[in-house]
Amino acid sequence: MANRSLPDLTGRTFGRLTVVAAAPTSPTGNRRWRCHCACGHPELVTATTGGLNNGSNKSCGCLTLAHRRRRQAAMRAKHRAPYARSEALGVTAEFDEPPSY
């Protein structure tokens, strides 16, 4: 069947993914691969040749998750700072005496 020489990506590494085997071709005709993620995710990830080559498939999703967590933490820090400041101001205002002049 395979009379066209398809690039064999087995053993290649893309980001955290290492291609361990060829997967059945997708219904749209994309060559797919079973990949193992370096994070130790127990399940193999299926990625297309295009996804691996253009860098959209680089992990089982753990990279995206780590990225999102970092962004959420950054956003929380950003939101917490002004809140803490207004809280501090509120406390100060409570103890402020009215101007006595």
Ligand SMILES: [Zn+2]
């Ligand atoms: Zn992973």
